């Protein structure tokens with residue numbers, strides 16, 4: 001049996017539909033059990049992946065080192081075992097360090113902003129992990 005095929009099932013009765021679900025004219029075949037043409041395509045898995053997607057960026061002028069860099073995305077908090085949303089931006093040209101952390105319900109856990117020169121790193125300022133403070 002193929003794992004790829006088994007991720008497609010009828011949205012109505014959840015019968016696995018292993019064969020290609022389009023017929024020759026490009027229309028969906030009805031489910032062999034209930035006749036529904038609605039399908040599930042493992043959407044729960046796709047949503048989970050998107051939720052924990054991250055974005056890192058750098059902004060630079062041509063020929064110069066980046067003047068701003070940041071990280072936006074999910075970070076796993078080991079102490080609580082929860083996923084936190086992290087926004088971390090460093091503006092080198094403005095000497096500014098900013099970090100905001102919210103939990104999955106949107107509650108602000110950490111919202112700090114201070115001069116970059118005052119920022120004492122925790123071993124990995126640029127990495128995706130939240131410092132254990």
Ligand SMILES: [Zn+2]
Pocket residue numbers: 010011012013014015031032033034035036
């Ligand atoms: Zn069905």
